[in-house]
Amino acid sequence: MNRIRVVSAAAAESGRKLLIPYVVAGDPNLDTTLRLMHKLVEEGADIIELGIPFSDPSSDGPVIQLGVERSLAVGTTLTAVLDLVTQFRARDAKTPIVLMGYLNPVEIMGYEQFVERASLAGVDGVLIVDLPPNEATEFKTLLDSREIDTIFLVAPTTTDKRAAQIAASCSGYLYYVSLKGVTGAALLDTASVRQNIEKLRRLTDLPIVIGFGIKDAESARSMGELADGVIIGSALVERVAKLSPANEISEEQLAEVTTVIATAREALDCL
Amino acid sequence: MPNTEHETIGFAGPDRLGHFGPYGGTFVGETLIAAVEELAAVYEEVSKDPEFWAEYDRDLKYYVGRPSPLYFAERLTEAAGGARIYLKREDLNHTGAHKVNNTIGQALLAKRMGKTRIIAETGAGQHGVASATVAARLGLECYVYMGAEDIQRQAPNVYRMKLLGAHVVAVESGSRTLKDAMNEALRDWATNVDSTYYIIGTVAGPHPYPQLVRDFQCIIGREAREQSLEQLGKLPDALVACVGGGSNAIGLFHPFLNDAGVAMYGVEAGGDGIETGRHAAPLSAGVPGVLHGNRTYLMTDAGGQIMETHSVSAGLDYPGVGPEHAWLKDLKRVNYVDATDTEALEAFHKLTRLEGIIPALESSHAVAYALKLAATMTAEESIIINLSGRGDKDIQTVAKLEGLTL
Ligand SMILES: Cc1ncc(COP(=O)(O)O)c(C=O)c1O
Numbered sequence: 001m002n003r004i005r006v007v008s009a010a011a012a013e014s015g016r017k018l019l020i021p022y023v024v025a026g027d028p029n030l031d032t033t034l035r036l037m038h039k040l041v042e043e044g045a046d047i048i049e050l051g052i053p054f055s056d057p058s059s060d061g062p063v064i065q066l067g068v069e070r071s072l073a074v075g076t077t078l079t080a081v082l083d084l085v086t087q088f089r090a091r092d093a094k095t096p097i098v099l100m101g102y103l104n105p106v107e108i109m110g111y112e113q114f115v116e117r118a119s120l121a122g123v124d125g126v127l128i129v130d131l132p133p134n135e136a137t138e139f140k141t142l143l144d145s146r147e148i149d150t151i152f153l154v155a156p157t158t159t160d161k162r163a164a165q166i167a168a169s170c171s172g173y174l175y176y177v178s179l180k181g182v183t184g185a186a187l188l189d190t191a192s193v194r195q196n197i198e199k200l201r202r203l204t205d206l207p208i209v210i211g212f213g214i215k216d217a218e219s220a221r222s223m224g225e226l227a228d229g230v231i232i233g234s235a236l237v238e239r240v241a242k243l244s245p246a247n248e249i250s251e252e253q254l255a256e257v258t259t260v261i262a263t264a265r266e267a268l269d270c271l
Numbered sequence: 272m273p274n275t276e277h278e279t280i281g282f283a284g285p286d287r288l289g290h291f292g293p294y295g296g297t298f299v300g301e302t303l304i305a306a307v308e309e310l311a312a313v314y315e316e317v318s319k320d321p322e323f324w325a326e327y328d329r330d331l332k333y334y335v336g337r338p339s340p341l342y343f344a345e346r347l348t349e350a351a352g353g354a355r356i357y358l359k360r361e362d363l364n365h366t367g368a369h370k371v372n373n374t375i376g377q378a379l380l381a382k383r384m385g386k387t388r389i390i391a392e393t394g395a396g397q398h399g400v401a402s403a404t405v406a407a408r409l410g411l412e413c414y415v416y417m418g419a420e421d422i423q424r425q426a427p428n429v430y431r432m433k434l435l436g437a438h439v440v441a442v443e444s445g446s447r448t449l450k451d452a453m454n455e456a457l458r459d460w461a462t463n464v465d466s467t468y469y470i471i472g473t474v475a476g477p478h479p480y481p482q483l484v485r486d487f488q489c490i491i492g493r494e495a496r497e498q499s500l501e502q503l504g505k506l507p508d509a510l511v512a513c514v515g516g517g518s519n520a521i522g523l524f525h526p527f528l529n530d531a532g533v534a535m536y537g538v539e540a541g542g543d544g545i546e547t548g549r550h551a552a553p554l555s556a557g558v559p560g561v562l563h564g565n566r567t568y569l570m571t572d573a574g575g576q577i578m579e580t581h582s583v584s585a586g587l588d589y590p591g592v593g594p595e596h597a598w599l600k601d602l603k604r605v606n607y608v609d610a611t612d613t614e615a616l617e618a619f620h621k622l623t624r625l626e627g628i629i630p631a632l633e634s635s636h637a638v639a640y641a642l643k644l645a646a647t648m649t650a651e652e653s654i655i656i657n658l659s660g661r662g663d664k665d666i667q668t669v670a671k672l673e674g675l676t677l
């Protein structure tokens with residue numbers, strides 16, 4: 001069975017909120033990302049979103065843009081990201097991995113090749129930011145055939161009619177974008193998020209997780225209260241930015257990077 | 272009214288979801304979907320509204336100064352030694368390029384939609400100036416995103432935008448050119464989507480932009496077609512236009528697509544030469560991919576990263592191209608060719624000295640190719656070059672290349 005379903009079913013059973021960190025693969029290099037992924041699991045991550053770097057990340061704010069630039073500067077490719085998942089799987093057979101990125105690298109590799117390689121590597125879900133459901137039919141059919149989830153976003157601007165269509169196309173979890181803007185912005189409007197999540201609940205049985213703008217224990221708690229889980233991206237990438245890849249990165253440094261996940265875990269577990 | 276003629280064209284497009292064959296579409300983040308859908312709905316309504324088009328026509332006539340002349344370039348024709356060469360004088364438009372045809376139209380859309388703030392991306396600064404101009408005229412707030420690199424090489428246009436009251440935002444990310452300016456404009460739009468209208472400057476972006484920008488630019492081809500019949504007594508044998516994103520080219524070509532006897536040439540920026548890899552010619556040397564909201568030919572590496580482009584002209588320095596051009600290439604209706612930096616500069620000087628017209632470096636690419644093409648044709652045949660803009664903005668660049676400082 002698909003790992004996302006296993007993990008989210010167990011979480012639902014025990015009342016645990018899903019904590020989903022996002023990191024850019026290859027930032028500052030692939031070895032560090034691999035260590036970071038294991039560390040994130042240790043600190044309480046339930047699922048990991050692994051960003052595929054792309055030269056033109058037009059839905060991302062400055063923090064993730066810089067993470068992507070650092071990754072591309074060391075030559076990270078989509079093939080290398082898939083290899084990273086294979087390496088991660090050698091030590092961790094349980095934690096679901098969701099690849100998140102933009103369409104062009106996938107399109108250039110070819111949908112069939114990508115899906116086959118992702119499946120072999122042990123990828124569980126794919127979220128392509130600039131691929132809306134109505135353009136995704138062929139890609140989704142291929143992903144379905146390998147039991148890889150296709151995750152879509154719902155935004156505050158999404159109409160009710162469209163939200164229903166997205167919920168119907170989506171598998172794994174539904175990703176609710178908490179604010180109008182790009183990743184890393186921070187203007188959470190709890191009341192409107194609550195209202196929109198309630199509407200989504202009526203449309204789907206999938207877990208609903210909230211991303212964009214969650215940066216610490218407090219925002220994790222306030223958003224975690226409204227949904228089945230939260231995604232933390234920019235706040236983590238901002239800390240990764242302080243690592244200097246020229247030197248050997250110590251365990252303490254990694255722990256410092258992941259404190260934001262550890263404290264979010266604690267906050268979520270109090271809910 | 273833009274759409275009447277499309278119905279009869281075998282190259283009709285796009286479909287309701289913005290596809291031109293396999294190209295085009297709507298590839299943007301979810302936050303922007305509602306905005307592009309709203310725009311598509313408003314545009315569909317507007318395209319059937321004669322009052323909207325009457326206002327657009329009035330603005331073009333009294334504010335922009337249309338129709339632009341179709342000018343017989345006698346000495347250029349002599350120099351080329353073949354077909355008769357005509358210039359469609361978009362350089363004579365208010366603000367100095369074809370870009371204003373589009374910003375006039377989109378400003379009317381912004382007004383109709385009740386938006387109070389305009390954003391735009393710009394490369395050469397021509398679209399930025401044309402956007403700042405309509406914003407000033409309508410009293411709207413205007414932010415123009417421009418790559419830091421381009422701000423350096425198009426300083427006069429930066430100052431013009433500021434004079435017009437626009438905020439020019441330097442984009443320092445990525446390659447610091449047009450594509451990065453477009454990324455930044457998309458981010459702004461996602462953040463300020465309620466108040467803001469995004470005026471895209473070429474026939475790229477998500478649906479409905481490639482369609483509506485084309486419709487606003489088709490005035491070029493409609494006039495040129497009428498003027499040909501009037502001045503030449505027949506249709507031209509060939510059309511030549513430079514292709515950055517492709518708006519001036521599609522504007523000239525589209526009304527002629529059904530005229531089978533009219534050959535068409537879209538001239539991309541060959542930079543240092545296609546073989547060097549330092550160019551901006553996705554149709555000549557790229558592959559299909561997805562960028563900035565649509566599927567089209569792109570300059571992308573084997574891993575799917577967008578490559579840096581090179582051209583002496585900032586307005587052609589873009590790694591993608593409008594999706595309708597991608598389709599017309601596959602259908603073989605339009606020939607896509609290139610002119611190098613050197614060829615464009617030669618043509619720049621030639622037109623200036625022979626006709627007393629200083630062309631934009633972008634347009635100089637079309638002139639360069641047309642000179643070669645004319646030489647292979649007879650004196651009974653004729654070519655129309657789209658002279659998309661004037662070269663005042665480029666004189667510093669040209670002077671610098673010749674070792675002069677002004
Ligand atoms: C004078 C002129 N011509 C052509 C272009 C290229 O754009 P397009 O291919 O959309 O006409 C530009 C863009 O800045 C321009 O300023």
